[in-house]
Amino acid sequence: MVELTGDSLTLKQMEEILYNDDKITLNSDALARVKKGREAVENIVQNDRTVYGINTGFGKFSDVKIDEKDTKALQLHLIRSHACGVGEPFPEVVSRAMVVLRLNALMKGFSGIRADVLERFAYMVNHKIHPVIPQQGSLGASGDLAPLSHLALVLVGEGFVWKDGKPISAKDVWREHGLSPIVLEAKEGLALINGTQAMTAQGVVNYLEAEKLAYDSEWIAAMTMESLKGITDAFHPAIHEARGYAEQISVAERMLEWLKGSGLTTKQGELRVQDAYSIRCIPQVHGATFQVLSYVKEKLEIEMNAATDNPLIFDDGEIVVSGGNFHGQPIAFAMDFLKIGMAELANISERRIERLVNPQLNEGLPPFLSSEPGLQSGAMILQYSAASLVSENKTLAHPASVDSIPSSGNQEDHVSMGTIGSRHAYQIIKNVRNVLAIEALCAMTACMYQNVENMAPRTREKLEALRDIVSPIDQDRIFAADIQKIEQFLCI
Incomplete structure (x- = not known):
């Protein structure tokens, strides 16, 4: 059980909620803050104070005053009009993350929403009621308006939720659970959609999957090293301490642990003086990716606990301020940085694949790891697929954050994308996983041409785990199925 306070949610807790179906509970002190924030909104409405989003229009319509009798209708119109998402839906795990993160942000008590609405969010998480949310249509400021509007539609019984992998009416789901849709009060529609929870939810899933892949890349690379009789001197602690990057030092330590006890690796001068960069520089390159992950983790954990609504309510309603916390620039930068860091894991992996299959580089292994070179192509086209994926990643890695298009009559004239x-x-991460799956298949096959009994105990254990799901390449077959099986093996 994870208690949401609005201030203390971690990526580790999100992993438990998303992948282990942990339930959530709402902190009582935080709920007390929420109730005070709601009282402030009700006082503003009753006293006819003009406050953005409570009794005014939105965006360019912010100067249009709304009568008290229309404040409820204003919120429903907002949700309906802003539900303009298009394209394929977000994965269900991202939808679940979005509900948790929007709930946690509202628990801070600065948004003026009723506790009843937040308790319904908690019910959704604990009963796996996950909104169907189209992926495209957000500019990333004013927050993720379109995606979060599709989330909010579920609350009012007008959207769709996932059930057994298919979308069904939210209205029908509430009926099944014996609950009525929420009727939004003043400001609540705006409070639900003005935030960065779509990009952050996808970012959380990205980080958790990327971190696992970064660790997986090490044992896969270690198997490649053994099959190529790589030189372990390159991982000597003194080298990495001399440079000083903690992540680089840690990767080198873990690589030596993976290869401890191996009879297949070599020392410098035994077969060659040094290895190619894709082998020798694993700590430097993989370590740099871990530096990226550290940066991304820091930004995500701040944003996960951030108030990203507008306006925000302080001092029991004495201070109501319009600002720009919905602007997604910090997460935009973090995601663009993550794209580059993960793309490099695939780049260096593809170069190791090339060394495994190229007869001029693979230290006497069969050409393309083929059991009958010429008659059977072996892993030749596996390398093609990996090359295609890393090339696609180079396009996807172009930073989205450098773009901006004005919106809302130029009121919202800079956005984060x-x-x-x-x-x-997320697309890059999926491509990286497939490249690593290809390297794993090639490395496993290459190790089978060596004396498997001489492998390090830990890499031998991984090889046997792989052999439980796929066979080494002993003859040509449809390798797409093998890649898919290993890719699933590498998932969280």
């Missing part, structure tokens, strides 16, 4: 960056990062 952070959700585009976050979505592209």
Whole structure:
């Protein structure tokens, strides 16, 4: 059980909620803050104070005053009109993350929403009621308006939710659970959609999957090293301490742990003086990716606990301020950085694949790891696929955050495109996983041409785990199925 306070949610807790179906509970002190914030909104409405989003229009319509009798209708119109998402839906795990993160942000008590609405969000998480949310349509400021509007539609019974992998009416789901749709009060529609939770939710999933892949890349690279009789001197601690990057030092330490006890690796001068960069520089390159992950983790954990609504309510309603916390620039930068860091893991992996299959580089292994070179192509086209994926990644890695298009009559004249960056990062991560799956298949096959008994105990254990799901390349077959099986093996 994870308690949401609005201030303390971690990526580790998100992993438990998203992948282990942990339930959530709402902190009582935070709920007390929420109730005070709601009282402030009700006082503003009753006293006819003019406050953006409570009794005014939105965006360019912010100067249009709304009568008290229309404040409820204003919120529903907002949700309906802003639900303009298009394209394929976000993965269900991202939808779940979005609900949790929007709920956690509202728990801070600065948004003026009723506790009843937040309790319904918690019910959705605990009963796996996950909105169907189209991926495209957000500029990343004013927050993720279109995606979060599709989330909010579920609350009012007008959207769709996932059930057994298919979308069904939210209205029908509430009926099944014996609950009525939420009727939005003043400011609540705006509070639900003015935030960065789409890009951040996708970013959380990106980070969790990327971190696992970064660790997986090490044992896969270690198997490649053994099959090529790589030189372990390159991982000597003194080299990495001399440079000083903690992440680089840690990768070198873990590589030596993976290869501990191996009879297949070599020392410098035994077969050759030094290895190619894709082998020798694993700590430097993989370590740099871990530096990126550290940066991304820091930004995500701040944003996960951030108030990204507008306006924000302070001092029991004495101070109501319009600002720009919905602007997704910090996450846009983080996602663009993540794209580059993960793309490089695939780049260096593809170069190791080339060394495994190229007869001029693979230290006497069969050409393309073929059991009958010429008659059977072996892993030749596996390298083609990896090359295609890393090339696609180079296009996807173009930073989304450098773009901006004015909107809302030029009132919202600079936007982050952070959700585009976050979505592209997820595509890159999927491509990286497939490249690593290809390297794993080639490395496993190459190790089989060596004396498997001489492998390091830990890499031998991984090889046996792979052999439980796919066979080494002993003859030509449809390798797409093998890649898919290993890719699933590498998933969280």
